[in-house]
Amino acid sequence: xxxxxxxxxCPMIDRHAMDQIRRDNACMSRMWHRLxxxxxCLIGSLMLVIGPFLPWAKVGFMSGSGVExxxxxxxxxxxxxxxxxxxxxxxxxxxxxxxxxxxxxVGLVGLGLSVYDYLVLRDDPLTASLGAGIYVCxxxxxxxxxxxxxxxxxxxxx
Numbered sequence: 001x002x003x004x005x006x007x008x009x010c011p012m013i014d015r016h017a018m019d020q021i022r023r024d025n026a027c028m029s030r031m032w033h034r035l036x037x038x039x040x041c042l043i044g045s046l047m048l049v050i051g052p053f054l055p056w057a058k059v060g061f062m063s064g065s066g067v068e069x070x071x072x073x074x075x076x077x078x079x080x081x082x083x084x085x086x087x088x089x090x091x092x093x094x095x096x097x098x099x100x101x102x103x104x105x106v107g108l109v110g111l112g113l114s115v116y117d118y119l120v121l122r123d124d125p126l127t128a129s130l131g132a133g134i135y136v137c138x139x140x141x142x143x144x145x146x147x148x149x150x151x152x153x154x155x156x157x158x
Contacts, residue, residue, distance in 0.1 A: 037097070037148075037150055037151040038091045038092050039088075039092070040146065041084055041087070041088040041091075041148065041151075042085060042088035042089065043143055044084065044141070044142070044143030044144035044145075044146075044147060045083075045085040045087075045103075045106065046081065046140070047136050047137065047139060047143065048077050048084065048110050048141065049078055049082060051066065051077065051136035052065065052066035052074035052137065053065050053133070054066070054132050054136055055133050056070075056121060056133040057069055057121055057126075057128075057129075057131055057134075058127075058128055058130070059126065060128065063131055064131075065133060066134065070117055073113055073116075073117055076113060077137055080113075081110070083102065083106055084102075084107075087102050087103055087106075088103070100148065100151055103147065104152065106144050106148075107141055107142075107144035107145030107147075107148050107149075108145060110140065110141035110145075111144075114134065114138045114140075115141075118138060
């Protein structure tokens, strides 16, 4: 669309310049798609790292983090988040999408564990209310999963 406006406003621009503008726009678009997916993966993975240490359950003035409430499951979420962060940062540094299957697995397993823990805590009679940590993990899992799915869909469409 920008190309059409540019051609209409400046009929003196030659075809070579317009072709160069189109190539530059396509290159920038690909770069932002790659960066956007990796940045989303990084943000979601950081949420998976931080979430287990935030309060997951509250009873009055007392709260319990994911590590205190679930133990190993929270450690697995943190480990998944660290793996996602390493993949996202490495992809950003090398300017390549590395191991596209790994973020997909991080998102699936992270979201699955978070949903399971959410359901267990929600039905626990000793839990008065749920804390922010479980929601941070849920959102982080969704963000990583969506970024991985978008990355895979873009790769297949090329």
